[in-house]
Amino acid sequence: MNRGSAVSPWVMVWHDEFEGDRVDPAKWDFDIGNGFYDYRSNLWIAGWGNEELQYYTAEPANVTVKDSLLTIRAVKESLHGCGYTSARLKTKKRDGTLLFSTLYGRVEFRAKVPWGKGLWPALWMLPASDAYGGWAASGEIDLMEIVGDKPHEVLSSLHYGSGYPKRTLHTNVHPLPGNSSVSDWHVYAAEWEPGEIRFYVDDVLAATERFWWSCSKTRDGAGLEARRASDLNPWPAPYDQPFYLLMNVAVGGDFPGVPTPETQFPAELVVDYVRVYDKVGGYGEAKPIGAGRFPWQKQR
Numbered sequence: 001m002n003r004g005s006a007v008s009p010w011v012m013v014w015h016d017e018f019e020g021d022r023v024d025p026a027k028w029d030f031d032i033g034n035g036f037y038d039y040r041s042n043l044w045i046a047g048w049g050n051e052e053l054q055y056y057t058a059e060p061a062n063v064t065v066k067d068s069l070l071t072i073r074a075v076k077e078s079l080h081g082c083g084y085t086s087a088r089l090k091t092k093k094r095d096g097t098l099l100f101s102t103l104y105g106r107v108e109f110r111a112k113v114p115w116g117k118g119l120w121p122a123l124w125m126l127p128a129s130d131a132y133g134g135w136a137a138s139g140e141i142d143l144m145e146i147v148g149d150k151p152h153e154v155l156s157s158l159h160y161g162s163g164y165p166k167r168t169l170h171t172n173v174h175p176l177p178g179n180s181s182v183s184d185w186h187v188y189a190a191e192w193e194p195g196e197i198r199f200y201v202d203d204v205l206a207a208t209e210r211f212w213w214s215c216s217k218t219r220d221g222a223g224l225e226a227r228r229a230s231d232l233n234p235w236p237a238p239y240d241q242p243f244y245l246l247m248n249v250a251v252g253g254d255f256p257g258v259p260t261p262e263t264q265f266p267a268e269l270v271v272d273y274v275r276v277y278d279k280v281g282g283y284g285e286a287k288p289i290g291a292g293r294f295p296w297q298k299q300r
Contacts, residue, residue, distance in 0.1 A: 009279055009280040009281065010105075010106045010277035010278065010279060010280070011277055011278055011279075011280055012275055012276070012277050013102075013105070013276055013277060013278045014100055014102070014275070014276040015273060015274065015275040015276065016028075016070075016273065016274045017068060017272075017273050018065050018068050018069055018070045018271065018272070018273065019068055020065060021065055021066065022065050023058075023063060023065055023070070023089065026099065027091060027099055027100065028089045028090065028091060028099065029089070029090055029091075029092065029093040029094060029099065030056065030057075030058040030063075030087060030088065030089060030090075030094075031056045031088040031090065031094070031248075032056055032057065032058065032094070033055060033056060033080075034046060034047060034048070034052070034054065034055045034056070034080070034081075034082050035047060035048055035049075036048065036049075038134075040134055040221045041221045041222075047253065048250070048253075049164075050250070050253040050254050050255060051252065051253050051254050052120070052250045052251065052252055052253040053082060053083055053084050053118075053251045053252035053253070053258075053259075054074060054082060054084040054085060054086040054249075054250055054251040054252070055079045055080050055081075055082035055084070055085050055086075056085070056086055056087055056088045056248070057079070057085050057086075057087060058087065059085075061073065061075060061085065062074075062075065062085050062086055062087040063087040063089070068272070069270050069271065069272060070089075070247075070270070070271040071268050071269070071270050071271075072086065072087045072088075072089070072121075072247060072248065072249050072268070072269040072271075073086070073087070073249075073266045073267070073268050073269075074086040074114070074119065074249040074250075074251050074265060074266060074267040074268075075265060075266045076259075076265040076266075084251040084252075084265075086248065086249045086250065086251060087248065087249070088246060088247070088248035088250075089246065089247045089248070090126075090244060090245065090246045090247075091244045091245045091246075092126075092128065092244045098128055098242075098244060099244075100244060100245065100276075101128040101242035101243060101244040102242060102243065102244075102276055102278075103240070103241065103242040103243075104192050104193055104194065104278075104279070104283050105191075105192060105276055105277055105278050105279065106189060106190070106191045106192075106276070106277040106279075107125065107143065107189065107190050107192070107245065107274075107275075107276050107277075108187055108188065108189035108190075108200075108274070108275050108276075108277075109123045109143065109144065109187070109188050109189075109247070109271060109273075109274050110185060110186070110187045110188075110271070110272040110273050111123065111144070111185070111186065111188065111269060111270060111271045111272065112182075112183055112184065112185055112186075112268075112269070112270040113144070113146060113182035113183060113186075113269055114182075114183065114249065114264075114267035114268055114269055115146060115148055115149065115150070115151035115181065115182055115183060116148055116149060116259065116262070116263035116264055116267060117148050117149040117256070117257060117258075117259055117260045117262065117263050118148050118251055118252050118256050118257055118258050118259030118260065118263050119146075119148035119249065119250075119251060119256060119259070119263065119267050120145065120146075120148060120249070120250035120251065120252075120253055120255055120256045121144075121145065121146060121182075121248070121249045121250075121267075121269045122142060122144065122145040122246070122247070122248055122249075122250070123142075123143045123144040123145075123188055123246075123247055124140065124141060124142040124143060124144075124145070124245075124246050124247075125140070125141040125142075125143070125190075125243040125244065125245055125246065126140055126243060126244060126246060127139055127140075127238065127241055127242070127243055127244075128241065128242040128243060128244050129241070129242075131238070131241045132214045132216050132233050132237055132238045132241075133162075133163045133216040133218065133223065134163040134164065134218075134221075134223070135159070135163065135164055135167065136159035136160055136161055136162075136163070136164065136167035136168070136169075137160075137161065137162055137163045137167075137214050137215060137216055137223060137233075137238065138214070138238045138241065139158070139159065139160050139212075139214070139238035139239055139241075139243070140157075140158070140159035140160075141157075141158060141190060141192070141197065141239075141243060142155070142156060142157040142158070142159075143156060143188045143189065143190050143199065144156065144188040144201075145157065145255075146182055147255070147256055148256035148257070148259075148263075149256075151181040151182050151183060152175060152176050152180070152181050152182075153173050153174065153175055153176070154173075154174045154176060154182065154186075154188070154201055154206070155171050155172065155173055155174070156171070156172045156174065156190070156199035156206060156207055157169060157170065157171040157172070158170050158197065158209055158212055160212040160213060160214055160238055160239075161212075161213060161214065161215065161223075161225075161226075161295075162214075162215040162216075162217065162223035162224055162225055162226060163216075163218055163222065163223025163224075164222070164223055165222065165223065166215075166222075166223040166224060166225045167223065168212075168213075168295075170209065170211075170212075172199065172206060172207035174199075174201050174206035174207065176201070185272070186201055186202055187200075187201070187202050187203065188200070188201060189201075189203070192239070193279070193283050193287070194236055194240065194283050194284065194285060194286035194287065195210060195235070195236045195286035195287030195288065195289070196208065196209065196210050196287050197209045197239065210287060210289065211289060212236075212238070212239065213226065213232050213233075213235075213237075213294060214232065214233040214237040214238040215231050215232055215233065216233060217231055225295050226294065226295055227295070229294075232294075235286060235289055236286045236289075240286070245274065245276075247269065247271060247274075248269075249267060249268075249269045251267075
């Protein structure tokens with residue numbers, strides 16, 4: 001199996017090739033259940049905040065390692081009131097202990113991705129700590145996700161801005177060439193430097209991001225929209241803090257919609273490797289902020 005590496009000037013500093021017969025607990029932990037407790041609002045957030053339908057487990061029915069491949073499997077079955085089970089792996093333990101995080105670098109996943117109405121597989125990153133406040137004031141980096149019934153398009157996204165509900169989302173759509181689909185092997189990568197994030201599919205540049213912002217202002221636990229430059233955290237916040245890695249297959253939710261009878265289960269996300277590289281010689285200063293409009297500025 002092809003296990004190509006990133007070219008200079010990157011040097012690998014962390015990886016998982018999924019050798020052995022189980023998920024390495026020194027590298028990955030699992031989210032469990034169908035939601036989380038938001039301590040800022042003192043509320044239980046069901047469906048992971050997106051009306052998702054799956055119950056995450058760490059069971060062999062939902063996650064396996066075999067033949068140097070990790071498989072995350074979404075299954076149509078009932079568990080604890082949910083109609084589906086799946087798995088979400090992350091390099092941060094449920095007690096908050098970090099197993100791995102990175103500030104800048106090249107992050108890449110080689111994967112085959114399931115598709116179908118109502119499926120929401122993703123390879124992504126979240127902040128190691130909410131240094132600038134709750135989601136999405138501290139950011140989110142999505143290397144790969146799909147609209148479940150569009151297998152010939154790959155999405156890469158940044159979430160930033162103020163805390164929910166005043167977050168901002170910028171998504172790039174990358175059409176796969178020829179007859180290729182997400183169910184084929186592809187390498188999804190992000191190269192993250194101060195003031196710039198570049199997304200790649202099979203080493204083809206899919207998008208370059210140079211504009212974002214972060215505001216920590218809140219009222220009653222909810223984020224407030226920035227209205228002046230003094231409301232902003234210093235550039236290049238929030239993407240100047242360490243982030244950790246996640247892989248999952250969600251089912252349903254506001255983004256992909258509800259599965260139909262044509263959606264095939266089990267739906268399998270197969271990952272060949274995850275590799276993280278550091279830049280030889282370091283990163284230098286943050287690049288200047290790119291063209292864009294802040295919320296308080298009138299659109300032309």
